Amino acid sequence: MNDTTAETEIRSLIERWAAAAQTGDLDGIVAGHTADTVMFDVSPPAGGVRGLQAYRDSWGPFLDMSATATAFVFRVTSIEVTAGADVAFAHALLDIGPASALGQDSSPLRLSVGLRKQDGRWLIAHEHHSFARS
Template identity: 55%
Template structure:
């Protein structure tokens, strides 16, 4: 594994731990100013920019404070010289939700780019499978 792979894995692991801890500063630390995120809750057209991205987290932290999990289960990274992507499956939910549907996983896809010699997340996409069909 290359240093870039290791750096990106560490960045994503640090981000997930910060999400679970409700540490907004660390959640934001490795994100581009022009981040684009598509998330599970609205707005369906996504959010653009670090300020809009930042505003999405307090409601999630509040929900998570009731004992919800946010844990990486699997993580794959592909890195080039200046761009990379990663995808992961996470256990995300309250104990009751995970008990009702133990196989349900949050799907995470990240697009990263190197800025001034360091990796930053430029695109983030979260989704759950549509089980209503």
């Protein structure tokens, strides 16, 4: 089952998350996540980041780095969503990095998320980032 309303809501959630990362809006980055969210990122720890506060804290180094980069880009280039009544998953590709470096031997960031519907809202319960290596 792929509910088009759910798909639209989830796409919007991921696009808002990326827009918040683009502008350094930490509250916007964490807004669409569950309290027990789990994230596996490109950087350590290998066991993942668990819980909303740990997820929030994990963004500090990235936001510091991106704030100093000239014309830093964090944008969604594609999203695919599969949604049921109360659980869903999505995967997306993102361009990420200084605008001058994109397209020059750069690899897109791969994003996979697992979502739960809570109190009528879709929230990200699991987030995973990776880079495709050529």
